[in-house]
Amino acid sequence: MSCQSPIVVALDYPTMAQSIEMAKRLDPSQCRVKVGKELFTTAGPAILDALHKLNFDVFLDLKFHDIPNTVANAVSVAADAGVWMVNVHASGGRRMMEASANALAQRADNQTLLIAVTVLTSMDQSDLAEIGIDLTPEQHVKRLASLAQSSGMDGVVCSAQESSMLSNELGKDFVLVTPGIRPAGSAQGDQKRIMTPSEAMAAGSHYLVMGRPITQAADPVAVLTQVNTELGVFA
Numbered sequence: 001m002s003c004q005s006p007i008v009v010a011l012d013y014p015t016m017a018q019s020i021e022m023a024k025r026l027d028p029s030q031c032r033v034k035v036g037k038e039l040f041t042t043a044g045p046a047i048l049d050a051l052h053k054l055n056f057d058v059f060l061d062l063k064f065h066d067i068p069n070t071v072a073n074a075v076s077v078a079a080d081a082g083v084w085m086v087n088v089h090a091s092g093g094r095r096m097m098e099a100s101a102n103a104l105a106q107r108a109d110n111q112t113l114l115i116a117v118t119v120l121t122s123m124d125q126s127d128l129a130e131i132g133i134d135l136t137p138e139q140h141v142k143r144l145a146s147l148a149q150s151s152g153m154d155g156v157v158c159s160a161q162e163s164s165m166l167s168n169e170l171g172k173d174f175v176l177v178t179p180g181i182r183p184a185g186s187a188q189g190d191q192k193r194i195m196t197p198s199e200a201m202a203a204g205s206h207y208l209v210m211g212r213p214i215t216q217a218a219d220p221v222a223v224l225t226q227v228n229t230e231l232g233v234f235a
């Protein structure tokens with residue numbers, strides 16, 4: 001499906017029925033969708049088939065983090081399922097990322113984007129300090145994103161607050177996927193490093209992951225349309 005919008009709607013629901021109900025209200029030319037741990041744990045791979053049948057590009061967000069062999073095989077199975085994007089944790093290290101990239105490179109005509117999560121958007125400097133990382137989020141994101149790039153990743157998940165820095169450091173083709181997107185006035189929830197959709201695009205993000213600001217809205221389609229309009233997607 002060709003989708004002009006950078007928005008990826010996080011279908012974070014406890015049942016397959018709820019996620020499909022939302023997906024049917026959305027238009028695959030206006031957004032992509034993300035299947036994360038909650039939905040995949042309840043619905044399994046059937047949810048990927050169902051969303052593909054509705055013509056959505058699907059980001060399988062299971063943030064794999066394990067030994068290289070295990071992660072490479074999991075990424076390969078995700079690609080077999082036809083997902084548009086899959087992710088691993090950059091903190092799994094170079095050998096884990098390289099094994100995953102090699103697994104996809106060995107496939108004939110691989111179409112699946114392989115992305116590494118840097119520092120979760122729910123974390124700030126004090127969270128990093130508690131796990132023994134005495135760097136600012138920006139410094140740690142830069143370190144992990146450079147490692148991800150040299151390990152063969154197509155891009156990273158980061159906060160939009162780091163997009164401009166990464167775009168300058170790693171080039172405009174390195175894909176920046178940014179959650180923690182909050183339109184002005186919407187609830188921050190558990191996110192710490194946030195930005196509005198327009199700010200994130202201006203900073204160099206390629207894709208904006210949005211969950212609750214859309215899925216918990218009284219009129220989710222209206223919010224999505226408003227964001228797309230603000231971004232000039234249908235201008």
Ligand SMILES: O=C(O)c1cc(=O)[nH]c(=O)n1[C@@H]1O[C@H](COP(=O)(O)O)[C@@H](O)[C@H]1O
Nearest residue numbers: 010036061119120121157179209210211212
């Ligand atoms: O990999 C992700 O998608 C992700 C990485 C990250 O650092 N932060 C983050 O929020 N996410 C995901 O992005 C979505 C954000 O949802 P909302 O906070 O509801 O907009 C959730 O599904 C998270 O699992």
